[in-house]
Amino acid sequence: MSTSASLTRAIALVDGNNFYVSCERVFNPGLEKSPLVILSNNDGCIVSRSQEARDLGIPMGLPFFKAKQLIQSHGLKWLSSNYTLYGDMSARMMNTLAQFSPDQEIYSIDECFLDLTGITSDSQLISYGLTIKERVQRDLGLPTCVGIGPSKTLAKLANHIAKKNKQFGGAFAWAALSQQEQIEWLKKVNVAEVWGVGRRLLEQLNTIGIKTVYDLQQANTDLIRRRFSIVLARTVAELNGVACLEMVDIKEPINKQQxxxxxxxxxxxxxxxxxxxxxxxxxxxxxxxxxxxxxxxxxxxxxxxxxxxxxxxxxxxxxxxxxxxxxxxxxxxxxxxxxxxxxxxxxxxxxxxxxxxxxxxxxxxxxxxxxxxxxxxxxxxxxxxxxxxxxxxxxxxxxxxxxxxGIVVGNPHSWRMRANQKSQCFTTRWDEIALAKAC
DNA sequence: ATGCTCCTGCGAA
DNA sequence: CTAACGTTCGCAGGAGCAT
The missing domain is CATH 3.30.1490.100 (DNA polymerase, Y-family, little finger domain)
Structure with a gap:
């Protein structure tokens, strides 16, 4: 027997700020303040940018060779990606975050959802978010932002707003706002920022006049379902505070299909x-x-x-x-x-x-x-x-x-990946820490 | 009509 | 010196085939 109306859910999305860059800076403070980028496999594309690098106008995914002139002109620093390091830092961060909710979903290397439903009241959500952020900073030296909303999609969006608007101190919760304020934010943010809206979908949405998150939230669900897909229809529902996407239980890992x-x-x-x-x-x-x-x-x-x-x-x-x-x-x-x-x-x-x-x-x-x-x-x-x-x-x-x-002792084959500027595996290899000291 | 499998496109990090 | 552009995963839905 249920005596109370079901609680509105409160989902937090915690996401590392330029995670790879931040991991590198933890172990090499000399990398602070200068523009820094981390490269994809083969040192091909830029996949993580410090704020200073963003300020230079370097877009995500830029082929590295197109940014190379900035090394001279603006002191751009760069590193090959060190997945061993990022993976280990991620595991530590996830452990810390798990302490803030019994229900955690690790969504990617640098972000996780935490179900906060019932843990905190609406008025406490922001301070709880700030506590989470400070704790990760203290334990690991990694900056994060926390977005909180009644659905995963709104949590994601809240996180985006927290990242782009420093005045919130890194935590943003929809529940802390009046309805009018919520609408203003939805009108201010481009629909491209919505989780599930990529390049192609953005184009099509724009042609039918949907430009802001608010436009999509107000769109007719049936129309969206017919013209696009069930996926986008769910997104619209989520933007209206109706949680359609459940938390995925990570304690029972699902085997990959391929x-x-x-x-x-x-x-x-x-x-x-x-x-x-x-x-x-x-x-x-x-x-x-x-x-x-x-x-x-x-x-x-x-x-x-x-x-x-x-x-x-x-x-x-x-x-x-x-x-x-x-x-x-x-x-x-x-x-x-x-x-x-x-x-x-x-x-x-x-x-x-x-x-x-x-x-x-x-x-x-x-x-x-x-x-x-x-x-x-x-x-x-x-x-x-x-x-x-x-x-x-x-x-x-x-x-x-x-x-x-291939027998590669001392003679790596030409086809093997380039990684010309990789940092040491500080957290997983004693030998590489020694190497770092010697340098 | 309905139910399958295979394949492609898309989005995400 | 030049030229140089990531990887891995799941889902939806259409095409094509069988029933």
Missing amino acids: IISSKSFGEPIQALPLLREAVASYVCRAAEKLREQASVCHNVTVFVRTNPFAKHQPQYHNQISIPLSIGTADSRRLIHAACYGLERIYRSNYVYKKAGIILSDLHDAYHHQGDLFTKIDEEKSQQVMRTIDNLNLRYGANTLTLAST
Whole structure:
């Protein structure tokens, strides 16, 4: 029996301020105050910008070479991305944040939702948000902003407003505002900032006169449903305070439905043997993840492509899927399938820039079928793979690899990623801390 | 008509 | 020196096929 009307939900979205930049600055205070950017894989694009870098007009995703002149003229500093460091800092931040709610959903490396429903009253929400922010700053040295709303979409939007408007001190809650004030904010923010509205959708919304968040909030749900999709219709409901998107339970991690490993090459390659090595190493990485989640794979896709930006060069891209009648998590079998596929789509007269593999049609290894003979083989295979995984876990990635991924001792292959300016793994590797001191 | 699988587009970080 | 442009995931919905 319920005696009270159901509580309006209060969802917080905590998000790191330029997270990668902030992680680097924690361990290297010399990076404070100057414009700083962090680059994507292969040192290709800018994926994190300090405020100073934003002020120089550097947009998100800019190819790095287009910003290089700013190094001279404005003292722009840059670093390759150090995912080991960011991943570890993220785990620590999430631990701290978990203490503020029994219901946490880790949404990405630098943000999580916290369900605050019933923990605080409307009037306390802002101060609770500020407390969260201060605590992360104190424990980890990482700046964040907190947005709070009755739905995830409004929490996201609140976070955006907190980030862009310093006067709030880093925490913004819809519940703290009058209805009139809420409308004013919705009218002030571009619809492009709404969670789920990307480049294409923005274009279409603009053509029918929807420019601000308010316009979208007021839009007719049926029209949105017909003209666009159920997804955007849900977004409209969420903007009206009707929570449609539930918190995802992260304590029961859901196995992935597909595992992708693909990378651009440090230098383009043409020769099949080199492509084989690259593909084999990508398969190895993906197969590790496959075994981590205790799945087997029934389908391996391999794809290759030339550089689409090199307009003067002949272009080619192709992919092929190899079904496996008997599911497996054995790197060797998966490599075999991938290389078979590679040979089918390889054309010798092109210069390749990128290759990748997709493991799909994944199933729980425990339930997976097999006859008596395959089962014996399989036990052997699992022993070998477990041994390799354990060694690599204990002594570091790539301690033991398969020969097909290339013998690279002291002579890294040209196709391997560029990362010319990576910081040390301060939180996970003693040897690299020592190195930092020596420098 | 209805139900499937496969594939593509889109958005997110 | 030049040229140089990320990765991984899930979801929705249309196309194409089978029933």
